[in-house]
Amino acid sequence: MTEVAPQVVPIFATPFGLASVPGADALNPALASLLSQRATPERADMANHQAHTFQSRPNLFDWTEEPVSWIRTGLIDLVSGFARSINEFSDEQFAGFRVQARSWFTIVRPDGCVPSHSHANAAWCALYCVAAPQVAADRFDSGVLRLHESYRPSMFTDATNSATQLPYRPGHSTWRPVPGQLVIFPASIVHEIALLRGTGELILVTAIMRFLAPGQTGIPLW
Amino acid sequence: MVAPNIRLTPQFAVPFGEAMLSPCEPLNSELEKLFLAREHEEYRNPTPSHIPQQELFESRFNLFTWPEPCIRELRQFVLDGVTKTMMAASTLQTHDLARLTLHNHTWFHVTRHAGSFISHNHPMASWSAVYCVRSGDPVPDQPESGLLRLFDPRQGAGAFRDPANAQLKPGFALRPLELRLAEGQLIVFPSYLFHEVTPFFGRKLRITVATNCWFF
Numbered sequence: 001m002t003e004v005a006p007q008v009v010p011i012f013a014t015p016f017g018l019a020s021v022p023g024a025d026a027l028n029p030a031l032a033s034l035l036s037q038r039a040t041p042e043r044a045d046m047a048n049h050q051a052h053t054f055q056s057r058p059n060l061f062d063w064t065e066e067p068v069s070w071i072r073t074g075l076i077d078l079v080s081g082f083a084r085s086i087n088e089f090s091d092e093q094f095a096g097f098r099v100q101a102r103s104w105f106t107i108v109r110p111d112g113c114v115p116s117h118s119h120a121n122a123a124w125c126a127l128y129c130v131a132a133p134q135v136a137a138d139r140f141d142s143g144v145l146r147l148h149e150s151y152r153p154s155m156f157t158d159a160t161n162s163a164t165q166l167p168y169r170p171g172h173s174t175w176r177p178v179p180g181q182l183v184i185f186p187a188s189i190v191h192e193i194a195l196l197r198g199t200g201e202l203i204l205v206t207a208i209m210r211f212l213a214p215g216q217t218g219i220p221l222w
Numbered sequence: 223m224v225a226p227n228i229r230l231t232p233q234f235a236v237p238f239g240e241a242m243l244s245p246c247e248p249l250n251s252e253l254e255k256l257f258l259a260r261e262h263e264e265y266r267n268p269t270p271s272h273i274p275q276q277e278l279f280e281s282r283f284n285l286f287t288w289p290e291p292c293i294r295e296l297r298q299f300v301l302d303g304v305t306k307t308m309m310a311a312s313t314l315q316t317h318d319l320a321r322l323t324l325h326n327h328t329w330f331h332v333t334r335h336a337g338s339f340i341s342h343n344h345p346m347a348s349w350s351a352v353y354c355v356r357s358g359d360p361v362p363d364q365p366e367s368g369l370l371r372l373f374d375p376r377q378g379a380g381a382f383r384d385p386a387n388a389q390l391k392p393g394f395a396l397r398p399l400e401l402r403l404a405e406g407q408l409i410v411f412p413s414y415l416f417h418e419v420t421p422f423f424g425r426k427l428r429i430t431v432a433t434n435c436w437f438f
Protein backbone atom coordinates (compact mmCIF):
# COMPACT_ATOMS: atom_id res chain seq x y z
CA MET A 1 0.00 0.00 0.00
CA THR A 2 1.36 3.43 -0.87
CA GLU A 3 2.10 5.84 1.94
CA VAL A 4 0.15 8.73 0.49
CA ALA A 5 -1.56 10.97 2.98
CA PRO A 6 -4.43 12.87 1.43
CA GLN A 7 -4.94 16.47 2.31
CA VAL A 8 -8.10 16.70 4.40
CA VAL A 9 -9.87 20.00 4.88
CA PRO A 10 -13.22 20.89 6.43
CA ILE A 11 -15.77 22.15 3.95
CA PHE A 12 -19.20 23.62 4.74
CA ALA A 13 -17.76 24.84 8.03
CA THR A 14 -19.78 26.94 10.50
CA PRO A 15 -18.10 29.87 12.26
CA PHE A 16 -18.38 29.91 16.03
CA GLY A 17 -16.78 32.72 18.01
CA LEU A 18 -15.75 32.67 21.65
CA ALA A 19 -14.42 35.71 23.49
CA SER A 20 -13.96 37.15 26.93
CA VAL A 21 -15.50 40.59 27.23
CA PRO A 22 -13.01 43.12 28.63
CA GLY A 23 -14.10 44.59 31.95
CA ALA A 24 -16.45 41.76 32.84
CA ASP A 25 -15.06 41.23 36.34
CA ALA A 26 -15.73 44.82 37.24
CA LEU A 27 -19.12 45.34 35.61
CA ASN A 28 -20.84 41.96 35.66
CA PRO A 29 -22.04 42.24 39.28
CA ALA A 30 -23.70 45.59 38.56
CA LEU A 31 -25.23 44.23 35.36
CA ALA A 32 -26.53 41.14 37.12
CA SER A 33 -28.04 43.25 39.86
CA LEU A 34 -29.72 45.61 37.40
CA LEU A 35 -31.16 42.80 35.29
CA SER A 36 -32.44 40.92 38.33
CA GLN A 37 -34.20 44.04 39.60
CA ARG A 38 -35.86 44.57 36.26
CA ALA A 39 -37.05 41.04 35.66
CA THR A 40 -40.60 42.21 36.21
CA PRO A 41 -43.82 41.22 34.42
CA GLU A 42 -44.14 44.57 32.65
CA ARG A 43 -40.69 44.08 31.07
CA ALA A 44 -41.30 40.47 30.07
CA ASP A 45 -41.63 39.28 26.51
CA MET A 46 -44.90 37.40 26.94
CA ALA A 47 -44.60 35.86 23.47
CA ASN A 48 -41.70 33.84 24.82
CA HIS A 49 -43.07 33.09 28.26
CA GLN A 50 -41.71 30.03 30.01
CA ALA A 51 -42.25 28.89 33.56
CA HIS A 52 -39.04 29.35 35.58
CA THR A 53 -37.48 31.49 32.86
CA PHE A 54 -37.73 35.25 32.43
CA GLN A 55 -37.10 36.77 29.04
CA SER A 56 -37.24 40.54 28.61
CA ARG A 57 -38.57 42.47 25.68
CA PRO A 58 -35.94 42.96 22.97
CA ASN A 59 -35.11 46.56 23.82
CA LEU A 60 -32.21 46.06 26.22
CA PHE A 61 -29.80 48.09 24.10
CA ASP A 62 -32.09 51.11 24.49
CA TRP A 63 -31.33 51.26 28.19
CA THR A 64 -28.96 54.02 29.24
CA GLU A 65 -27.51 52.59 32.46
CA GLU A 66 -23.73 52.17 32.49
CA PRO A 67 -23.56 48.37 32.72
CA VAL A 68 -25.88 48.07 29.72
CA SER A 69 -23.92 50.64 27.73
CA TRP A 70 -20.78 48.67 28.51
CA ILE A 71 -22.15 45.33 27.36
CA ARG A 72 -23.76 46.89 24.28
CA THR A 73 -20.40 48.33 23.22
CA GLY A 74 -18.59 45.10 24.06
CA LEU A 75 -21.01 42.89 22.15
CA ILE A 76 -21.17 45.07 19.07
CA ASP A 77 -17.39 45.42 18.97
CA LEU A 78 -16.81 41.70 19.36
CA VAL A 79 -19.45 40.64 16.85
CA SER A 80 -18.08 43.21 14.42
CA GLY A 81 -14.58 41.83 14.89
CA PHE A 82 -15.90 38.32 14.42
CA ALA A 83 -17.73 39.28 11.23
CA ARG A 84 -14.63 41.03 9.90
CA SER A 85 -12.42 38.06 10.62
CA ILE A 86 -14.46 35.71 8.44
CA ASN A 87 -14.86 38.13 5.55
CA GLU A 88 -12.48 39.98 3.27
CA PHE A 89 -13.80 43.51 3.48
CA SER A 90 -11.46 46.46 3.55
CA ASP A 91 -11.53 48.83 6.52
CA GLU A 92 -13.35 51.35 4.39
CA GLN A 93 -15.95 48.87 3.25
CA PHE A 94 -16.60 47.57 6.73
CA ALA A 95 -16.84 51.06 8.17
CA GLY A 96 -19.64 51.75 5.72
CA PHE A 97 -21.87 49.03 7.09
CA ARG A 98 -24.74 50.00 9.35
CA VAL A 99 -25.09 47.75 12.36
CA GLN A 100 -28.55 46.82 13.57
CA ALA A 101 -29.00 44.93 16.81
CA ARG A 102 -31.81 43.73 19.04
CA SER A 103 -31.05 42.56 22.50
CA TRP A 104 -32.77 41.10 25.51
CA PHE A 105 -31.86 39.40 28.74
CA THR A 106 -32.86 36.02 30.05
CA ILE A 107 -32.85 34.72 33.60
CA VAL A 108 -33.09 30.94 33.75
CA ARG A 109 -34.05 29.59 37.15
CA PRO A 110 -33.98 25.98 38.38
CA ASP A 111 -36.21 23.83 36.15
CA GLY A 112 -36.17 26.59 33.55
CA CYS A 113 -34.92 26.40 30.00
CA VAL A 114 -35.06 28.23 26.68
CA PRO A 115 -36.66 25.93 24.10
CA SER A 116 -35.15 25.20 20.72
CA HIS A 117 -35.43 28.15 18.35
CA SER A 118 -33.60 30.21 15.75
CA HIS A 119 -33.75 33.87 14.75
CA ALA A 120 -35.12 35.07 11.44
CA ASN A 121 -33.87 38.15 9.62
CA ALA A 122 -30.57 38.32 11.45
CA ALA A 123 -27.07 37.20 10.51
CA TRP A 124 -25.50 36.57 13.91
CA CYS A 125 -26.57 35.68 17.39
CA ALA A 126 -24.36 36.59 20.33
CA LEU A 127 -24.88 35.19 23.79
CA TYR A 128 -23.14 36.75 26.76
CA CYS A 129 -23.06 35.14 30.20
CA VAL A 130 -23.59 37.56 33.07
CA ALA A 131 -23.88 34.98 35.84
CA ALA A 132 -23.98 31.20 36.00
CA PRO A 133 -24.65 28.77 38.85
CA GLN A 134 -22.40 25.94 39.90
CA VAL A 135 -22.53 22.96 37.59
CA ALA A 136 -25.18 20.54 38.80
CA ALA A 137 -23.58 17.28 39.83
CA ASP A 138 -26.52 15.19 38.67
CA ARG A 139 -26.96 16.71 35.23
CA PHE A 140 -23.94 17.22 33.02
CA ASP A 141 -25.91 19.33 30.55
CA SER A 142 -27.61 21.62 33.04
CA GLY A 143 -27.95 25.10 31.54
CA VAL A 144 -25.70 24.56 28.54
CA LEU A 145 -26.18 26.29 25.23
CA ARG A 146 -26.87 23.52 22.76
CA LEU A 147 -26.46 24.28 19.07
CA HIS A 148 -28.38 21.71 17.11
CA GLU A 149 -26.91 19.63 14.40
CA SER A 150 -29.74 20.21 11.99
CA TYR A 151 -28.95 17.78 9.26
CA ARG A 152 -26.67 14.86 8.68
CA PRO A 153 -24.77 14.72 5.43
CA SER A 154 -25.85 11.10 5.20
CA MET A 155 -28.41 8.81 6.77
CA PHE A 156 -26.05 5.97 5.98
CA THR A 157 -23.51 5.32 8.70
CA ASP A 158 -20.69 2.85 9.12
CA ALA A 159 -17.78 2.51 11.50
CA THR A 160 -15.78 5.25 9.79
CA ASN A 161 -18.27 8.08 9.38
CA SER A 162 -20.10 7.95 12.69
CA ALA A 163 -17.24 8.45 15.15
CA THR A 164 -15.01 10.89 13.35
CA GLN A 165 -12.84 13.40 15.17
CA LEU A 166 -13.47 17.14 15.33
CA PRO A 167 -14.38 19.08 13.26
CA TYR A 168 -16.09 16.23 11.44
CA ARG A 169 -17.77 14.55 14.40
CA PRO A 170 -21.56 14.31 14.02
CA GLY A 171 -23.72 15.63 16.81
CA HIS A 172 -24.73 18.80 18.59
CA SER A 173 -22.30 21.40 19.82
CA THR A 174 -22.54 22.68 23.38
CA TRP A 175 -21.07 25.56 25.36
CA ARG A 176 -21.29 25.89 29.09
CA PRO A 177 -21.88 29.56 29.88
CA VAL A 178 -19.04 31.13 31.84
CA PRO A 179 -19.51 34.60 33.35
CA GLY A 180 -17.72 37.16 31.24
CA GLN A 181 -17.65 35.02 28.13
CA LEU A 182 -19.45 35.59 24.86
CA VAL A 183 -20.22 33.24 21.99
CA ILE A 184 -21.23 34.16 18.45
CA PHE A 185 -22.86 31.90 15.88
CA PRO A 186 -25.16 32.13 12.85
CA ALA A 187 -28.62 33.25 13.95
CA SER A 188 -30.26 30.64 11.74
CA ILE A 189 -28.84 27.74 13.77
CA VAL A 190 -31.44 26.12 16.01
CA HIS A 191 -30.29 26.42 19.60
CA GLU A 192 -31.59 26.09 23.12
CA ILE A 193 -30.61 26.51 26.74
CA ALA A 194 -30.95 23.10 28.30
CA LEU A 195 -32.92 22.57 31.47
CA LEU A 196 -31.23 24.18 34.48
CA ARG A 197 -30.94 21.83 37.43
CA GLY A 198 -29.63 22.48 40.91
CA THR A 199 -29.69 25.89 42.49
CA GLY A 200 -28.85 29.39 41.35
CA GLU A 201 -29.70 31.43 38.29
CA LEU A 202 -28.24 31.67 34.83
CA ILE A 203 -28.30 35.26 33.51
CA LEU A 204 -27.68 35.79 29.83
CA VAL A 205 -27.72 38.71 27.44
CA THR A 206 -28.62 37.85 23.85
CA ALA A 207 -28.10 40.08 20.83
CA ILE A 208 -29.05 39.37 17.27
CA MET A 209 -27.27 41.50 14.71
CA ARG A 210 -27.06 42.29 11.04
CA PHE A 211 -24.79 44.52 8.99
CA LEU A 212 -26.40 46.55 6.22
CA ALA A 213 -24.30 47.57 3.26
CA PRO A 214 -24.79 51.09 1.85
CA GLY A 215 -27.85 51.12 -0.33
CA GLN A 216 -28.94 47.65 0.69
CA THR A 217 -32.69 47.27 0.44
CA GLY A 218 -35.18 44.53 1.12
CA ILE A 219 -34.36 44.10 4.79
CA PRO A 220 -37.48 43.02 6.71
CA LEU A 221 -38.36 45.02 9.78
CA TRP A 222 -37.74 43.49 13.17
CA MET B 223 -53.99 40.85 -19.16
CA VAL B 224 -54.70 37.20 -18.47
CA ALA B 225 -54.90 36.28 -14.83
CA PRO B 226 -52.70 33.26 -14.08
CA ASN B 227 -54.56 30.19 -12.98
CA ILE B 228 -52.14 28.93 -10.37
CA ARG B 229 -52.22 25.30 -9.36
CA LEU B 230 -50.66 25.01 -5.91
CA THR B 231 -49.16 21.67 -4.85
CA PRO B 232 -46.88 20.60 -2.00
CA GLN B 233 -43.41 19.60 -3.14
CA PHE B 234 -40.64 18.15 -0.99
CA ALA B 235 -43.34 17.14 1.45
CA VAL B 236 -42.70 15.03 4.55
CA PRO B 237 -45.04 12.04 4.96
CA PHE B 238 -46.58 11.73 8.39
CA GLY B 239 -48.85 8.86 9.45
CA GLU B 240 -51.20 8.77 12.41
CA ALA B 241 -53.48 6.15 13.91
CA MET B 242 -55.36 5.62 17.16
CA LEU B 243 -55.71 2.33 18.92
CA SER B 244 -59.21 2.19 20.31
CA PRO B 245 -59.86 1.03 22.90
CA CYS B 246 -56.29 1.29 24.12
CA GLU B 247 -56.59 1.18 27.88
CA PRO B 248 -56.57 -2.60 28.36
CA LEU B 249 -53.38 -2.94 26.33
CA ASN B 250 -51.75 0.16 27.79
CA SER B 251 -52.39 -1.03 31.34
CA GLU B 252 -50.64 -4.30 30.59
CA LEU B 253 -47.77 -2.54 28.87
CA GLU B 254 -47.31 -0.10 31.74
CA LYS B 255 -47.24 -2.90 34.27
CA LEU B 256 -44.73 -4.89 32.23
CA PHE B 257 -42.44 -1.93 31.51
CA LEU B 258 -42.32 -0.79 35.11
CA ALA B 259 -41.54 -4.32 36.25
CA ARG B 260 -38.62 -4.40 33.82
CA GLU B 261 -37.31 -0.92 34.42
CA HIS B 262 -33.95 -2.12 35.72
CA GLU B 263 -30.41 -2.84 34.60
CA GLU B 264 -31.13 -6.15 32.91
CA TYR B 265 -33.40 -4.43 30.42
CA ARG B 266 -31.65 -1.05 30.17
CA ASN B 267 -30.06 -0.11 26.83
CA PRO B 268 -26.36 -0.85 27.44
CA THR B 269 -25.16 1.37 24.59
CA PRO B 270 -27.27 4.52 24.58
CA SER B 271 -26.63 6.93 21.74
CA HIS B 272 -26.89 9.91 24.07
CA ILE B 273 -25.65 10.45 27.60
CA PRO B 274 -28.49 9.09 29.71
CA GLN B 275 -30.50 11.02 32.27
CA GLN B 276 -31.59 9.61 35.56
CA GLU B 277 -35.12 10.84 34.87
CA LEU B 278 -35.47 8.75 31.72
CA PHE B 279 -35.20 4.99 31.36
CA GLU B 280 -34.43 3.59 27.93
CA SER B 281 -34.79 -0.13 27.32
CA ARG B 282 -32.80 -2.36 25.03
CA PHE B 283 -33.81 -2.21 21.38
CA ASN B 284 -35.27 -5.73 21.25
CA LEU B 285 -38.71 -4.98 22.66
CA PHE B 286 -40.59 -6.55 19.76
CA THR B 287 -38.84 -9.86 20.32
CA TRP B 288 -40.48 -10.22 23.71
CA PRO B 289 -43.03 -13.05 23.72
CA GLU B 290 -45.65 -11.51 26.00
CA PRO B 291 -49.12 -11.23 24.38
CA CYS B 292 -49.37 -7.49 25.05
CA ILE B 293 -46.08 -6.92 23.23
CA ARG B 294 -47.21 -9.07 20.32
CA GLU B 295 -50.44 -7.09 20.08
CA LEU B 296 -48.57 -3.80 20.16
CA ARG B 297 -46.06 -5.08 17.63
CA GLN B 298 -48.86 -5.91 15.21
CA PHE B 299 -50.45 -2.49 15.60
CA VAL B 300 -47.23 -0.49 15.32
CA LEU B 301 -45.61 -2.37 12.46
CA ASP B 302 -48.89 -2.44 10.54
CA GLY B 303 -49.02 1.31 10.99
CA VAL B 304 -45.48 1.73 9.70
CA THR B 305 -46.16 -0.52 6.72
CA LYS B 306 -49.41 1.23 5.81
CA THR B 307 -47.75 4.64 6.06
CA MET B 308 -44.86 3.48 3.91
CA MET B 309 -47.20 1.97 1.31
CA ALA B 310 -49.40 5.07 1.23
CA ALA B 311 -46.37 7.32 0.76
CA SER B 312 -44.56 5.22 -1.85
CA THR B 313 -45.26 3.65 -5.21
CA LEU B 314 -44.53 0.14 -3.96
CA GLN B 315 -47.21 -2.40 -4.77
CA THR B 316 -48.47 -5.21 -2.59
CA HIS B 317 -46.42 -7.77 -4.52
CA ASP B 318 -43.29 -5.65 -3.94
CA LEU B 319 -44.01 -5.55 -0.23
CA ALA B 320 -44.39 -9.32 -0.15
CA ARG B 321 -40.74 -9.69 -1.15
CA LEU B 322 -39.50 -7.48 1.66
CA THR B 323 -38.73 -8.21 5.28
CA LEU B 324 -39.46 -5.54 7.83
CA HIS B 325 -36.63 -5.16 10.35
CA ASN B 326 -36.96 -3.09 13.47
CA HIS B 327 -35.26 -1.76 16.56
CA THR B 328 -37.88 -1.09 19.19
CA TRP B 329 -37.62 0.15 22.75
CA PHE B 330 -39.59 1.83 25.50
CA HIS B 331 -38.99 5.04 27.43
CA VAL B 332 -40.23 5.83 30.90
CA THR B 333 -39.89 9.55 31.59
CA ARG B 334 -40.28 11.15 34.99
CA HIS B 335 -40.31 14.76 36.20
CA ALA B 336 -37.64 16.85 34.39
CA GLY B 337 -36.81 14.09 31.91
CA SER B 338 -36.28 14.96 28.27
CA PHE B 339 -34.57 13.64 25.16
CA ILE B 340 -32.41 15.84 23.01
CA SER B 341 -32.86 16.36 19.30
CA HIS B 342 -31.75 13.41 17.21
CA ASN B 343 -32.62 11.37 14.16
CA HIS B 344 -32.08 7.74 13.21
CA PRO B 345 -29.52 6.90 10.54
CA MET B 346 -29.74 3.47 8.94
CA ALA B 347 -33.51 3.37 9.13
CA SER B 348 -36.21 4.59 6.78
CA TRP B 349 -39.28 4.90 9.00
CA SER B 350 -39.65 5.70 12.68
CA ALA B 351 -42.75 5.52 14.85
CA VAL B 352 -43.79 6.42 18.36
CA TYR B 353 -46.70 4.88 20.28
CA CYS B 354 -47.97 6.55 23.43
CA VAL B 355 -48.71 4.30 26.40
CA ARG B 356 -48.97 7.03 29.03
CA SER B 357 -49.05 10.68 28.07
CA GLY B 358 -48.16 12.03 31.51
CA ASP B 359 -50.21 14.70 33.19
CA PRO B 360 -50.47 18.17 31.65
CA VAL B 361 -48.87 21.01 33.60
CA PRO B 362 -51.06 24.12 33.40
CA ASP B 363 -48.30 26.73 33.50
CA GLN B 364 -45.92 24.73 31.30
CA PRO B 365 -47.71 24.02 28.04
CA GLU B 366 -44.50 22.77 26.42
CA SER B 367 -44.03 20.03 29.00
CA GLY B 368 -43.39 16.64 27.45
CA LEU B 369 -44.01 17.58 23.82
CA LEU B 370 -42.66 15.55 20.95
CA ARG B 371 -41.17 18.18 18.66
CA LEU B 372 -40.42 17.22 15.06
CA PHE B 373 -38.09 19.73 13.43
CA ASP B 374 -38.69 21.13 9.98
CA PRO B 375 -35.99 19.58 7.79
CA ARG B 376 -35.68 22.76 5.74
CA GLN B 377 -33.28 24.29 8.23
CA GLY B 378 -32.33 27.83 7.32
CA ALA B 379 -35.26 28.25 4.96
CA GLY B 380 -37.09 30.33 7.55
CA ALA B 381 -34.16 32.64 8.19
CA PHE B 382 -35.65 35.26 5.90
CA ARG B 383 -39.14 36.11 7.07
CA ASP B 384 -41.59 38.67 5.76
CA PRO B 385 -45.38 38.85 5.99
CA ALA B 386 -45.69 36.77 2.82
CA ASN B 387 -44.03 33.68 4.29
CA ALA B 388 -44.69 34.13 8.00
CA GLN B 389 -48.22 32.69 7.95
CA LEU B 390 -48.03 29.83 5.53
CA LYS B 391 -50.71 27.16 5.80
CA PRO B 392 -49.99 23.89 7.59
CA GLY B 393 -47.92 21.73 5.30
CA PHE B 394 -46.12 24.73 3.89
CA ALA B 395 -45.21 26.49 7.14
CA LEU B 396 -41.56 26.65 8.13
CA ARG B 397 -41.79 25.61 11.73
CA PRO B 398 -41.48 22.54 13.93
CA LEU B 399 -44.43 20.24 14.49
CA GLU B 400 -45.19 19.98 18.20
CA LEU B 401 -47.27 17.05 19.37
CA ARG B 402 -48.78 16.24 22.71
CA LEU B 403 -49.25 12.53 22.24
CA ALA B 404 -52.48 10.96 23.41
CA GLU B 405 -52.64 7.50 24.94
CA GLY B 406 -53.16 4.99 22.14
CA GLN B 407 -51.82 7.36 19.48
CA LEU B 408 -49.30 6.11 16.94
CA ILE B 409 -47.32 8.45 14.72
CA VAL B 410 -45.06 7.43 11.84
CA PHE B 411 -42.48 9.66 10.15
CA PRO B 412 -39.30 9.40 8.08
CA SER B 413 -36.27 8.52 10.19
CA TYR B 414 -34.32 11.47 8.80
CA LEU B 415 -36.47 13.94 10.72
CA PHE B 416 -34.76 15.37 13.77
CA HIS B 417 -36.99 15.24 16.81
CA GLU B 418 -36.82 15.80 20.57
CA VAL B 419 -38.89 15.39 23.70
CA THR B 420 -39.12 18.63 25.64
CA PRO B 421 -38.58 18.59 29.43
CA PHE B 422 -41.50 16.83 31.09
CA PHE B 423 -42.75 18.40 34.31
CA GLY B 424 -45.69 16.17 35.15
CA ARG B 425 -45.85 14.13 38.33
CA LYS B 426 -47.20 11.04 36.61
CA LEU B 427 -45.28 8.88 34.16
CA ARG B 428 -44.79 9.50 30.47
CA ILE B 429 -44.33 6.14 28.72
CA THR B 430 -43.72 5.70 25.02
CA VAL B 431 -42.62 2.98 22.66
CA ALA B 432 -40.42 3.93 19.71
CA THR B 433 -39.36 1.92 16.71
CA ASN B 434 -36.99 2.34 13.79
CA CYS B 435 -37.77 0.25 10.74
CA TRP B 436 -36.03 -0.73 7.55
CA PHE B 437 -37.06 -3.07 4.77
CA PHE B 438 -34.82 -5.44 2.75
